[in-house]
Amino acid sequence: MRFLIRRLLALGGVLIASSMIVFGALYLAPGSPEQFLVQGRTVSPEVLEAIRAQYSLDDPLPVRYWNWLSGLFTGDMGRSLLTQQDVGALLASRIPTTLSLAVYAAVLIIIGGIGLGILAGTRGGVAERIVIFASNLGIAVPTFFAALVLMSVFSVGLGWFPVFGAGEGAVDRVWHLTLPALALSLPSIAVIARITRTAIVEESESEHVLIAVARGLPKRIILWRHTVRNSLLPVTTAVGMHIAGLVAGAFVVEYAFTLDGIGALLVNSVQRKDFAVVQAIALIMVIAFGVVNLLVDLLYTVIDPRVRLKKGQ
Amino acid sequence: MAVKETTASETAASETAASETAVLADALAAPASPTSRLAGARRRLGWIGMACVGVVAAVVLAAVVGQFLVPYDPTVGSVTQRHLGSSAEHLLGTDQAGRDIFSRLIAGARTSLLGPLIVVGATAVAGSALALTAVWFGGKVDAFLGRVLDVLFAFPSLLLAILGVAIFGPGLVTASIALAVAYIPYSARVIRSVALRERHLPYVKAAELQGINGFTITVRHILPNVWTQILTGSTINFGYAIVDLAALSFLGLGIQPPEADWGLMISNGQESLQQGFPEQSLYAGLCIVVTVAAMAYIGERLGGRAAAGRSKR
């Protein structure tokens, strides 16, 4: 319990430090937000002045940061410079898509990655060789390339999946998000499959498994209770890290498949120096990352009672 | 004895790292003569591995001297020559601006390898420096550096890259350095685990007692025992860096047109793909896939099974 509280406090500290870095970085970036508001047409200098005044863009950096931070504690995340809309409302309408995409990809990674790894590690032979070969490729294929190919072949070429959008309703959403989730999870599935296979192979040669075999335990029990369960430790770390990285990796996929998620919003907002939006999205990413890591560590105690959450060396 | 709170993930990472170092050290600690070491390597690789070495050698060759040997200037073309198919004049056809695709692929090898080289080099240097410093001084220094890395850890690499590019402008060097900053925490963490082991060995204590200063001990004694870890990590990071940098170029944050770069070519070729001319995206994508897969295969063959199963970064 104390561990939990300490980790949450640490997360809070990280959040504040990150927000300062992001704010500072945006401030340092050249260009001024009001210049990016209108795309190909001219706006008079007076109008630009008025925008600067409205958003207090001329205030010194620490003042602006403090205003933002204090606003945060009252639940006000500021307004988007581009649409003048409340950032909270803006994100609330777009987070579900990114979340669904990330969860879908996470499920694919866990089931596909671990499943294929177990298959390769326990069966050996042809299955193992295919999985190894495929994973070598999977790591090498960039997500955006995978997205392009998947869309070309399955959406446009074969027409099995829709071409754009995130869909409405649970089933429609699953259908729309299948290709994007696949593109997003592909490299991770490859890596997890490899790690899982390696871990299982090592476990099955370890002493306690050999003893279990010598004792004549049924193969199934050996497999699940001894080999697989003990090999889950390094696998869980890796799965955790990959899932934590999904929210960020979602951007490219969101763009390629025209999904209304927050990843797509991020790059645009950074380029426009839409401070409030960038801060909010960065916060969400950092929180997601921290929470997933925390869950992974908590999961460890379940998997391996030997690992205590105490001081070690 | 320094008492440091470690998380379960660190324990797992360090255990995997240690076992892997042992295997690698084993592999490289073969008989002293160079020819037998080479024969050993060749045996390890098998003929597929040798083919991969050939592929990588070809890519490196293209990167180094390719720009002087290309049949056409990769950045010049006329729209009247756009989208020509394969022919005697243009081996792989032309892109939408009339530039020869074959020449661009060869020229693109340079940036596609140079960038990752910068990433991996910067990561190795900074990561080791941070890890070794933390390990030598221990205590408060270790804790402080740990906090700093935690903050960096929390940033998805894409966010760091976008912010870095926003401040310093897009380009190969900026994108590479931003990516290196994202990779450093992982690399530092793993190196630290291995170095930590070394730090508390008797011979180091003995050297300390003799009055030799910390820097010398670290460089002369600890570093050599850790560098196989650094090398393995770098090899694996290289493959990831190729893919990640390609993604950044794809998003417009890395190499800028009209320079040739594989990731950029995939992005540039999207519209051509739409119009029925997949050559640019297709061949550039294949270049990335084949190069990274070949490197991964070699790395895993030389480093033993454990190396291949290591968690990301």
Next chain:
Amino acid sequence: MNKKLISAGAAGVLLLLAGCSNGGNAKAPEALDSKDLLVTTPAPTGTLDRIVWNNNFGEPPSIDPIKAADYPASGVVSNLCESLFQIQPDFSIKPHLAKSVKNAGNTTYVYELQDGVTFWDGKPMTADDVVFSLKRQLDPKEISYWASSVTANIASVEKTGPNEVTVKLKTPDATFNNNLATPVGAVVEKAQREKAGVDYGNPGSGVMCTGPYSVASWKQGVSITLERYDGYWKTDKKAKTKQVEIQFITDPASITNALATGAVDGSYDVPLSAVGQLSKSGSGQLFRGKSMQNMAIISTGTGTLGDPAVRKALTLATDREAIARTVYEGTSTAAQSLVPAGGWAYGAEVFEAARKQLPAVTPNLEEAKRVIKDAKVDLSKPIKIVYPIDRTFYADIISEFANAGAKLGLKIEPSGVPGAQFGAFFSDPKARAGADAFVTTNYMNVADPLIHLAAIAGPGGMQNYSGFSDPKITGLLDKARATTDDTERAKLTVEAEALIMDKEPWLPVVDSSTRLYMNKRVTGAPASFVYLYYPWAADLGGSGK
């Protein structure tokens, strides 16, 4: 067998399959003849319940008319809010919410308002609403993107009768009322604007206008759905389709696929990469309409390209006809002037005759080499031309200019910036510093060459990015602005045009046509370039197929 080879081969086959299924097109289409351009499309035979459309430039940041100054917002707002005057598909401008206008002296206009106009909430449009709306252009707190030298010229706006509004200008402007066909003259309900406060124009509060459609729902990042307003005052122009859902897809591949498969019923400004495929598609038809759009390279007035001789020479040497044929897939023609061909609603004979005096568009390398000898700058300094990287066709165009430049001994370097930041070039002199030029896909708001040229070449003009100023040209423009007779004004304008084209503050590249795609089940949308300010959706209906 080498597994890598097999996998590479498999991936290759897959992609080639995908590519082939799209139908490659290696032959360039024939050059476009502007006489073939359409104004309207076949009238609808029936009404429809629902149509899905796409806004190819993305989501409107706001639907407040004073903030609708570019493609994304204008295309939506044109169906929602109306102005005192309205542009018609044939580019003529007619009184709209203003029933008539009287000149009372050459700086005063008296408008009689239309009767029976109501807002979507049923309340009648009053003179107070009109005065309030016009004054928003002048209020710095409202931050109107339409504020310019035109609105700065307004001295006062007053209600002078129950249905009458009088506007006094500071200096005479014979083209003032043409500007009122844009959102400069948009009318919104005063009460709702005051109530909505900061959220005005957002998905939350929206706007309150008089147009044939109102907003039924706005799903951010996805689409906005318009609903027919049954109480629309102009009963013969009531909307034919009950609901129009406008999507915000910007990715060219997705747009093409959506149109080809019928997931979307139509869109304007079809992506260039889609033209080949959609021209042959069986699901609908690609229309080419009369347009006021053109593409040009804007000189910042600095660097090697800052010398008019260099600009003229480069234009003469570049094969702009090839650009129109290849990059624009035959949907554009090489541009002779900064005024797009056909961009006039008055003085047609004068403007058309003047075209024959302007330089031809066929590349002439010898002439270019002669012209560049007059250059006074150092030709060895590279010329940097900036473009937004997410619109890759610009890179192809610049590269063609680079080829021509190489023949003249000029070194031209394209330089890309993120699309989101490209807008800074249009408003920030600091962003422009260091670049010789930047690209633009520009359009005339209304078919008035004088307004357009004054904005580009007049001192303080809204589109004068290089501080271009020539006393002779300025004199002609001012005189024209004060001339009430259309033909006389046209004559002065073409004089100015000839002088401007001799200096080329912008390098003209192509005049575009409007690329409209409609699924065969819908028809009626105007094919011409009026969709930014004319309620195009109200003309959409069923074709009976």
